[in-house]
Structure formats: C-alpha cells, structure tokens
Amino acid sequence: MTGRLWLLALIVAATALAVGYVLGGAWPGALTASAVAGLWWLARRRRWGDWTADLGLVSLFGAAAFGAQMGMAGGWMLVSALAALGAWDLDRFARRLEGAGRVMDRRAMEERHLRRLALALGVGAVGGGAALALRVRLSLGVAILLGLLAVIGLSVAVRLLRRESD
C-alpha cells in the first residue's frame, strides 16, 4: 500500500509542477519536473541510498519555489510541494519497513502512519491555501522583521526537536 501511494504522490507532484509550468508557458520546467520524478522513481527501484529521497524533495521544492518566483500558478506549485512532501515521507516510511526485518501488524501500522501524514499535509494545505488567498501589504522593514522572527522561531523549533529526539 505504501509503495503505491508513494508512486501516486510522486506522479501528482511531477504532474502538478509540469501543469503549472506549462500553463505559464515554460516547457523546460515541465520537462525538468518529469526528469526529477523519473530519477527518484529509478533510485527507489534500484534501491539506491536514502539520500535520493532527500535530493528528490529538495529538487521538487526548488522547482516549485522557482516557479512561484517566476509567476507560475501558486496553487499548482503548492499541490506539487504537498505531494513531494508526501512522497518523501512515504519513501522513508517504506525504507523503515523494509529495513526492520519483521513488521508486526503491518497494515494497522501503515494505516496509522497514513492518517498522521494526511493530517499534517491537510493542515499544510489549509495554511498554504490561506497564504495564497490572503493578501497583506507589508513594508520592507516589516518583512525583514517577520523574516528574522521566522528564522528565530524555526531555530528554536529545531533545537526543541533535537532535544526531544535525544
């Protein structure tokens, strides 16, 4: 089940990105997105290292960010980013299952994981959609201040994550 959903998420990520680029008239972007997705699929099939999923996520997010900067449709870029994040998570989950030896009650574990993932992505989709829909005018100073706050907030979050994990 995880493998099929991963493939679906990868296809959605690449397709959304390609559609966004095509609608913006940037065919090379669409081809790049397809190539990244194809490489990720190949890496998974050939069981290359864990780093391939990270590289795929960064590439798809980079392509989506570049598209957003270049004025492509924000909705398609957001859908692509959400699907890429889902594919990255499912890739890692599948690898954990494969490397675990014996998985007890595999189906229930997969269902619970998918529920949590769907919840996280759902919250992300709502938040991202809201960010696309809402328009707030910011001066450069306020933007820099917000940026600093965001960086500090994220660094605090990372420190907290690290402490929780240790």
Added chain:
Amino acid sequence: MWRRLLLSLLACGLLLWGLLALNSNLLALAIPLIAYLGAALLNAPGELRLSGVRTLSADRVSQQTPVTMRLTVSNEGGHLEEVAIEDRLPPRLESVAGEPRALTSVPPGDRVTLEYTVRATRGLFDLSQVQVTVCEPLGLLRRQVTLAVPGRLLVMPTAPRLRQLSVRPRRTLAYAGPVPARQGGSGVDFFGVREYQPGDSLRWINWKAIARHPTGFFANEFEQERITDVGLILDARRRSDRRRAEGERLFEHAVSATAALAQMFLSQGNRVGLLVYGRFPDWTFPGYGKVQHERILRALAQAETGESMVFERLENLPTRFFPARSQLVIISPLCADDLPTLVRLRAHGYHVLVISPDPVSFEVGGLEPQPEVTLAARIARIERTILLRRLLEAGIQVLDWAVERPFDLAVHAALGRSPQWFRAVGVRP
C-alpha cells in the same frame, strides 16, 4: 537529525525568500513543511520505560545445534507508535530461523515477543545488548535506548570419539590405568624375568628359564599399567593459524582434536590439564573426570587465536605448569622456529607427542591449482617434512594430520594401541 535539519532549512529558506521577495506564493510553500515539523514535534516520544526478558531453549549446546531464543520487551510507559527492536547478536552467532529484529507498535502495559533460532560453531556468547529505537509516527524524531537483557550461550566444540592412544611417559601416577608404567608387576605386556616369590601365580612361572638354570626358580614379570599426567597444549598463536577464502580455519580443527584428546585421556582416568597458548597462556588446572572434561570444553569453547610479543614463539611456554617427566600433547600446525623448544622439552624428560594439523594441504585445498601454487606447496611441504623428521630424530612422537582425513582415523592409524589380547601374543598394529 539530518532530515529535521533539511526540512528546517527548506522552510527557513522559503520563508526568507518569500519575505524578501514579498511573494506570498513562496510563503505558501513553506507552510506544509512547518506543519509537518509541528506534527512531528507534537507526537514526539516521551520518556521510555521498557524492560526485557530473555529465555533460551538451552544455554549449553554443542556446535551447530540450533537454539531458540525468546526475547520479550514490555512497555511500562505511554503508547509507542513505531518501535524497532533489534537484538544485537555477536558476529559468530548466525540466525537460522526467524528475525532478531522487528518493527511494531506497543500500547501501554503491552509486551512484544521476538522468537528466533540461532546457531554457532563454537564460543561463549554474551547476549545482553538489545537496541530499542522509538519513532514518532512521521519518523522524524527518535529516541534510542539499549536495554540490558542478559543471557549467555555456551557452544561447545564437538569432537570425534577416540579409542586408545599409545603414550609412554616416564612418570605415571599411583592408580591403575591404561599407560605402561615402565615398572614390573601385574599387567599384560611382558616386562622381564625375576626370582619366583611366594604369592606369584603359577601361570607366571617361566619353565624355560628354570630348565636353563635349574638352581633357581623364575617367574615372568609384566609391565604395570597406570594413569598418568597429561598436559594438552593448544597452539593459539595467530601466526600458526591458517584461513581459507571461504572462512574455514585450521584452528577450529585443532580445537576439535584437542577436545577429542581430552575426552579420551579423561575417560581412561588420567589427570589432564590444558594450556591454550596464544595471546596469553590460558591455563586449566589438571584434574580428573567429568567435571574436568566440562572445564576443558569450556576453555576450548572460548579459545581464540591471538598475537603477543611475548608468546609469539614457543620458547616462553610455561613448562612448570606440567609435572616433570609427564606426557605433553602439543596440538599445533608448527612453525619453523618451534623445533628448539620442542627438543628442549624432550631433553627435560617430558614425553612429547605433537599432533600437527597440516597447514600446507589445508591451504592448498582452498587455492586454484595453478603452477605457482603447486610449486609453492611443494617447497612448503619439503620444509615441513624436514621439520617433522627432525622432531622424530629428537625422540618426539609426531602425527602429521591432513585435516581432510577424520581425526579419529588418523590417530588410530598412526598412534593406536593394539587390543590387550593382541599385545599378549606379541602382535603390534
């Protein structure tokens, strides 16, 4: 750690880029990442309260005997979503059925049981390290603990059963046994003729001697048979071991031979001690019977080859461990510089028997038959033959054992002792 950093950097970069470029589309892309990180943080695993119990179907087995292990891990804390349990097996312990690791979820108060079967060639295995890794459902945050779940498995070396072995040390002990004592008395082998003494059996009277010397009255005397002190010395120096490409080691054959010899000498009632001479001299004090057999097998189970500057050569062999003029059995493939030490042992009055697993045929058996290999083997064999011949010339018994041949057959062919009724009529094997 790397993945958390990756997501954080991505989110941070997108936020900064979006704010600096005043582009809400870029900000929108950062939000799923932040939501994902937040979800992971909310479900972070709490304090782990785990305990484990291990049971083994047997804790002392002979080699290659399967042992079923059951490892139970109990969760005395909160719900654990993704729990990876891995029983870290020592390298030489091989899992043959089932898996020593599993991924599962454990509700509070529940327990997980792993059952699997292992097998080993030889050794004492301490099984105490169970690694438990708990992840939150998204797998981003993890907590790892090493549970102490003690267990010990002793895998004894197996040994072929040997019959009698012909040894003749100069010194024997007081009790009756199978070793010729070089003293007249009651026994089987003819020892000499002496004056008849009251109490001698009439069957012992030597009528031919009386006929030749009518003034006297003579009786035959037989060689007494007693038990003796036997010192087994297993050569565990790394330099004398050989290893084939497929992992087979000459040392394992030597260990098996030592176990067989110990079993045979002890079953005859002898007092047997063992010295494993490798990284350090591992000494098993001499003793009798089944308890000593168990001690020796335990020492052999743990015997490993090792290197040491001091014990690199046999010249530091601590001979004082062994009673003077007793029987020494040295199980060693032999190195060229061992000859003087062995000759010296013989000169000190020990009766020395060298059981030498043949390293040349062992190594050649694992190599492709190429001209260079054949030539090298021939040279090595000549050197070995010269070494063994010098040992024989010094009065040392030698068994050159090609390990492809079963040890019991090799021993009986070269060192076997004929049955008593054969010896009584003067027949030798």
